[in-house]
Amino acid sequence: MFIIGISIIIFLISGTYLYLDRRDFIAGIVFAGSCINLALLSTLWIANYLAGGSRTGIISLAVFLLLGIVLTPLVIGFSLIVNTYIMQTREGKSLTAKLSLILGLNFLFMLVAGLAILFLNQFLGRFVGILLTLLGIDVTLTFIFVCYLFYSFLYQVVPIKGNVDYIIVLGAGVRSETVTPLLKGRLDKALEYYRRQNGAVKIVVSGGQGPDEPVSEAFAMAKYLRNQSVPEDKIILEDQSTTTFENMQFSKQKIEADWQGTQPPQIIFATNNYHVLRGVIYARKAGLNANGVGSPTSFYFLPSALIREYIALLVIYKKLTALILLGWIALGILLISKN
Structure with a gap:
């Protein structure tokens, strides 16, 4: 409940900033992230409540969550790879056409790296720190990308009222x-x-x-x-x-x-x-x-276009991007030094 309470506070603060100016990009990303976090936490709470605290219910919930964690990046990753083929067929073999391929492979990497850390950490030694650093950077930037997509949708679904000059x-x-x-x-x-x-x-x-x-x-x-x-x-x-x-x-x-x-x-x-x-x-x-x-x-063009825009936004907010990278690198160095 404590985590849900913190998420609600962040939701209200960022929502207030957006109400005052819905063009505030940072507030929009934080608001989208809080919405996603609240949705996930609420789903887990409801699922746990329905499970009734029984051992069978808890095991079923754990299996469901594990399947979701495994299947989601698989489905998204392969869908983006297929989209790359469609994109190259219609737009040619440009770098932009390959962006959905890169993101698709990225989802598969997150899945493989996560499973390796979870089940093979005792065999990887110091490589666990390197892998965890890469995975941390990857998951963080991917989550921000998802928040960006959600905020972009919210921004455009709210109509502009009144006349314009x-x-x-x-x-x-x-x-x-x-x-x-x-x-x-x-x-x-x-x-x-x-x-x-x-x-x-x-x-x-x-x-x-x-x-x-x-x-x-x-x-x-x-x-x-x-x-x-x-x-x-x-x-x-x-x-x-x-x-x-x-x-x-x-x-x-x-x-x-x-x-x-x-x-x-x-x-x-x-x-x-x-x-x-x-x-x-x-x-x-x-x-x-x-x-x-x-x-x-066009739907086939949208993934690559959104990825390109997101990369441009990371460059615009390069100080924040650098802070994320340096934070995970520092954590990785700390983990490697302890192994």
């Missing part, structure tokens, strides 16, 4: 003056809000021209919007940005130059669903008060 569409690579399907999804998401307000909103198309692009992303996006009957005076071009942070920074400048109201404008940005949280982080860094909305992504 500006919609920023984040650019993506173009190969011609015609937008790609991925970029079209972002623009169509912006058009949903544009039409919902009967055109009483301006759309900022944000994206510069890369060295391998024939036109700027903003130019291609503006052309698409014109073809969808969006008037020229409702389109604002921001064609200098080359990163997501610059998307937010330069779009903010464009909006400030255009806004004529006395109150701060209501702003949202449109991107793909897997990219929303990183967009929110950069919006906060740029001082832009905007929430994000995400367009759907």
Whole structure:
């Protein structure tokens, strides 16, 4: 009950932070983790209660938990490996296509390493410390990844209420003056809000021209919007940005130059669903008060895209990532020195 009580306190504190600003990424991860922890603890408590304290019930519960611990990484791991094959078939053999393979093998490694520590520790000697360190780092980062997925889902399932004044569409690579399907999804998401307000909103198309692009992303996006009957005076071009942070920074400048109201404008940005949280982080860094909305992504592409985003987030929060790594390494050195 003590652990459940601590989890509830963490749940309430992080939930309060999110209520004040649902773009707070750290609070979101902690909130998601507390939700997962409470769900697991509640399930175990209910299962133990139903077992009635009998020996048979406790053994059945232990077997069920063991099967879950073994089967879950097996199923997820092999599913991700199969997804890699689908991804490479449709997108080619790029590094991004291999990310789901890496995560799939990672789940299998956690299973094998955990079983080795549990049943073979007396034969492994000092290697147990090394294996435990690697497993600790792996499990911690994987759990944070699961929390990230849960928080991303929670963030996007809560609708944005009220009218908006500006919609920023984040650019993506173009190969011609015609937008790609991925970029079209972002623009169509912006058009949903544009039409919902009967055109009483301006759309900022944000994206510069890369060295391998024939036109700027903003130019291609503006052309698409014109073809969808969006008037020229409702389109604002921001064609200098080359990163997501610059998307937010330069779009903010464009909006400030255009806004004529006395109150701060209501702003949202449109991107793909897997990219929303990183967009929110950069919006906060740029001082832009905007929430994000995400367009759907092909299911086979989603695992690799989410993994790529998660790696980028670990880089953004590199100090926290380094702290996790150093903590487990220090523990590993302590264990090795005692063996």
